[in-house]
Amino acid sequence: MRPADNPFASHRVDSLSYRFIGPDVGDLLDALARHGGRGAVVGRHGSGKTTLLDTLEQHLGGAVVRARLDTGTARRADHVLHRLPAALGPGHAVLLDGAEQLGWWGWRQVSRATATAGRLVIASHRPGRLPTLHQCRTSPTLLAELVRELDPATADAVDLDDLFRRHRGNLRLCFRELYDLHSRG
Amino acid sequence: MNDLRIDLDGDRRWYLPGDTVTGRAVWRLDADPEAVELRLFWHTRGKGTEDVEVVDQVRTEAAGAAGERAFALRLPLGPYSFSGTLITLSWALELVALPGGELERVELVVAPTPVEVRLTSLGRQPRSHSVSFGPKAGFDRSDR
Secondary structure, eight states: OGGGGGGHHHHHHHHHHOOOOSSHHHHHHHHHHTTTTTTEEEOTTTTSHHHHHHHHHHHOOSEEEEEEOOOSTTTSEEEETSSOOOOOOOTEEEEEEEGGGHHHHHHHHHHHHTTSSSSSEEEESOOOOOOOOEEOOOOOHHHHHHHHHHOOOHHHHOOOOHHHHHHHOHHHHHHHHHHHHHHHO | EEEEEEEEEGGOEEEEETOOEEEEEEESSSSOOOOEEEEEEEEEESSSSOOOOEEEEEEEEEESSSEEEEEEEEEEEEEEHHHHOSSSEEEEEEEEEETOOEEEEEEESSSSSSSEEEEEOOSOOOOOOOOOOOOTOOOOOOOO
């Protein structure tokens, strides 16, 4: 199977929408407004934080600035600061993924540089830096629902409960294993 | 109803690296676009992060709701269209009406042959030869 045709290729996985359990995106925006336009989405690896930021971006008005920090080279505050426009104002929303990568000093730099932005939402593994707007959680039921959307045959053929357990609820790792399963034919 | 079309000369889809892609971009839109842009690019899809590079583009400002434009875009010498285990690299032409973003896409094969290059796994390395001497050759556990 060609990688582009694999039902678990990243472009297909990334096209999945975030599944809210309980509150929806409207509630999230309300909570953001209540906290003065500052807040965090919190969750473990592969729990849908980036997907939720994607959803949020579609619903935020004005100019949106996205930045992502990861464990590789892009973990310094400079990586975020370089992306910010010179005149960051009330019409701007900044969405920062991987905020847990910043140390105390880096977070202070980013926090000060984004102080004039109308909204700042961070995604982080841990709560604490900003008020938690939403906790991202996964479950075997959620995995089954997403796999069924991508490829119903796989949902019927694979023990998804076991997959979920082995990857400790990290859906991205589950999808990668399913990709490998399909690429081997 | 918006209609965007890319007509390639000779209805070609396969090009050699370094070839020139020629044809006409045609658009019939409900409203005047700011501009119409034709992009020649490659992109990857597969297990990891997607990658994309626009190698050439032709922008028509104040294009009007209906129009057409001939184009000739030179392909670079690489990369080839290919599929491996982790990614597929595909070439495409895209006609986009701005700022709305309506688009038409045509996939191309850019390779020495009419189909994309397939990269196959090398598989397991062959074991090194072992040499046996004497009566152990053909040794059977039941002989013990």
